[in-house]
Amino acid sequence: MTSPPYNLGKAYERRESLEDYLASQRQAIAECVRVTRSGGSICWQVGPHIDNHGQVIPLDLLLYPLFAAHQKSDALRLRNRIVWQYAHGLHCIRRFSGRYEVILWFTKGDDYVFHLDPVRVPQKYPGKRSYKGSKRGAYSGNPLGKNPGDVWDFPSVKSSHVEKTIHPCQFPVELPARLVLALSNAGDLILDPFLGSGTTAVAAVLHGRRAAGSDVIKEYVDIARKRVIHAARGTLRIRPLGREIILYSPNSDLTTPPPGFRFPRSPGDQLACPGIPDSQSPVPAHA
Numbered sequence: 001m002t003s004p005p006y007n008l009g010k011a012y013e014r015r016e017s018l019e020d021y022l023a024s025q026r027q028a029i030a031e032c033v034r035v036t037r038s039g040g041s042i043c044w045q046v047g048p049h050i051d052n053h054g055q056v057i058p059l060d061l062l063l064y065p066l067f068a069a070h071q072k073s074d075a076l077r078l079r080n081r082i083v084w085q086y087a088h089g090l091h092c093i094r095r096f097s098g099r100y101e102v103i104l105w106f107t108k109g110d111d112y113v114f115h116l117d118p119v120r121v122p123q124k125y126p127g128k129r130s131y132k133g134s135k136r137g138a139y140s141g142n143p144l145g146k147n148p149g150d151v152w153d154f155p156s157v158k159s160s161h162v163e164k165t166i167h168p169c170q171f172p173v174e175l176p177a178r179l180v181l182a183l184s185n186a187g188d189l190i191l192d193p194f195l196g197s198g199t200t201a202v203a204a205v206l207h208g209r210r211a212a213g214s215d216v217i218k219e220y221v222d223i224a225r226k227r228v229i230h231a232a233r234g235t236l237r238i239r240p241l242g243r244e245i246i247l248y249s250p251n252s253d254l255t256t257p258p259p260g261f262r263f264p265r266s267p268g269d270q271l272a273c274p275g276i277p278d279s280q281s282p283v284p285a286h287a
């Protein structure tokens with residue numbers, strides 16, 4: 001499980017030609033395919049690369065052929081192209097603001113580990129009943145919850161996020177945690193070759209897996225080590241798995257449109273956060 005550099009010229013990378021970038025990704029992917037055991041998974045999480053013309057280059061589409069090249073020799077199969085969406089980020093002026101990234105999930109072989117129950121999410125309508133057939137009148141949903149689908153909504157790690165470190169591009173623990181729980185067994189070894197602040201390793205350790213990883217920047221490896229130790233001791237602060245994204249009360253100062261704003265609230269608006277009294281101070285989405 002990894003999130004490689006996107007070749008954006010971030011603090012930890014030198015912006016290089018797309019050809020050179022893809023050549024180094026080809027090498028990293030080939031090594032990951034080599035060390036993944038049969039029945040194991042590879043998850044590659046990427047956002048877009050933006051070139052010097054402001055052009056959006058969808059990295060997952062360019063990287064897919066590098067994985068597909070292993071289809072025959074290593075039986076690498078794409079199982080899902082997962083969209084990770086989030087509400088906040090840069091506000092673009094000359095295109096629509098980017099609010100999702102992608103995870104390519106491949107398995108090595110056709111007989112692979114997949115545990116749905118640990119990652120099920122609440123049913124939208126748990127009280128729904130069958131309306132025909134022999135089960136007519138019986139509750140129709142799975143009591144353990146529903147399949148989370150392939151569009152995942154987790155807050156990104158901005159400065160107010162409880163997991164934020166000095167790393168400029170962390171993903172939230174809940175993202176690799178869902179994959180670790182679904183795609184591996186307790187005791188398995190989870191590798192992140194572009195470890196960053198160690199989020200994948202944290203997710204692995206929190207869920208009884210072993211972790212390994214590498215990064216070219218020692219400072220990040222030091223942070224990753226500390227986070228893993230705290231995770232093992234149960235002292236790492238994380239956003240809990242499955243926590244709902246809490247919206248600000250619609251009657252708070254923050255959600256009240258000032259005079260002259262284009263979209264005044266209509267009188268029929270619902271409480272965004274039923275159960276939270278309007279008087280209560282607003283709760284940030286990342287809390």
Ligand SMILES: C[S@@+](CC[C@H](N)C(=O)[O-])C[C@H]1O[C@@H](n2cnc3c(N)ncnc32)[C@H](O)[C@@H]1O
Pocket residue numbers: 002003004005006012013167169170171172193194195196197198199200214215216217220
């Ligand atoms: C998108 S970040 C990963 C962030 C990580 N998922 C987290 O939550 O902190 C990519 C990382 O790859 C590292 N990196 C860049 N080139 C590398 C290389 N050749 N080998 C290993 N790591 C590299 C960067 O230092 C950076 O920390």
